[in-house]
Amino acid sequence: MSTTTELQKDAGTGGSAEETLLELKGMHVFYGAIEALKGIDLTVRKGEIVALLGGNGAGKTTTLRTISGMLQPRIGEVLYRGERIDGIKSHELVQFGIGHVPEGRRVFATMTVRENLEMGAYKFNSVDAADLDRAFTLFPRLAERRTQLAGTLSGGEQQMLAIGRALMGRPELLLLDEPSMGLAPLIVQQIFEIIEEINKQGTTVLLVEQNATQALGLADRGYVLETGAVAMSGPATELLSDTRIRAAYLGEGA
Incomplete structure (x- = not known):
């Protein structure tokens, strides 16, 4: 070992042939006076x-x-494809x-499953049917509940919805x-x-x-x-x- x-x-x-997608360099992050991250270095290929x-x-x-x-880091850099993105x-x-599925799912409880998925595609001018089909193929339960309010889903279904919503942004x-x-x-x-x-x-x-x-x-x-x-x-x-x-x-x- x-x-x-x-x-x-x-x-x-x-x-060296592997492409670095994300890199954190010496990242220090504070909550007020409390230092939460103390010089993190991390690479994702x-x-x-x-x-x-x-x-x-x-x-x-x-x-x-x-x-x-x-x-925002107080010290250090966040690089994506070699370009700094901290501050954006x-x-x-x-x-x-970059898609982020936060802890706790945070679905839009009063919107339907389909509407939640469509919100994930907000960066595009319109919702691509192929993206919806992909989400429903990955998560058949969501397809069955597409008109159901997200707040009425089980915890596992809400987690599936949160992931599916992030994937709508490709x-x-x-x-x-x-x-x-x-x-x-x-x-x-x-x-x-x-x-x-x-x-x-x-x-x-x-x-x-x-x-x-x-x-x-x-x-x-x-x-x-x-x-x-x-x-x-x-x-x-x-x-x-x-x-x-x-x-x-x-x-x-x-």
């Missing part, structure tokens, strides 16, 4: 699924919110090909924040199978998850955050077998 330093080196220096793990308060959601423009407003980043990079939170195991499995299929269809994924087994079983690489800093990083298979990860997330003795 590699040391932590070796794992971090492996994660940041992959094959085109076509990957990268898992971002950590306990409550580790900085996972803050990382995604900063990437998507909802927060959140709604404008959708035009760059993102190249999809940020997913705790998609399994509060869901039954069978629904969690379905959600992760859909994430895998979305990735196979060409969408790069940065996945925040507390379910380390599920996330690392799906991901190519992973990062572990502790109190706002990267504690470990490396290939997902190596992280999953690391005794420190197993002790922290799987309840096994180190």
Whole structure:
């Protein structure tokens, strides 16, 4: 097993032929006087699924919110396809090909399933029927409930709707924040199978998850955050077998 330093080196220096899609460099983010992220370095390559793990308060959601423009780093850079995007407003980043599914789903409760999906396509002049068909093919339950108010859906159905709504913007990079939170195991499995299929269809994924087994079983690489800093990083298979990860997330003795 590699040391932590070796794992971090492996994660940041992959094959030169692989295209870097997203890169965070020395990112420090504050909530007032409280430093939430303490110099984060992170890379996501085109076509990957990268898992971002950590306990409550580790900085996972803050990382995604900063990437998507909802927060601004005080120090450091967010690069997308080699261009700085920190400082660009959140709604404008959708035009760059970045989709964000926030923690808690946040569907429009008083709108129908179809209307929620159509809202995801707001950057286009009109809703493309092919995009709707794709969402309904990925999520057959949504097709069955297309005229139902989103607020009446189950938690799993709302999570499917939140992901489907993000996909309506045809993102190249999809940020997913705790998609399994509060869901039954069978629904969690379905959600992760859909994430895998979305990735196979060409969408790069940065996945925040507390379910380390599920996330690392799906991901190519992973990062572990502790109190706002990267504690470990490396290939997902190596992280999953690391005794420190197993002790922290799987309840096994180190």
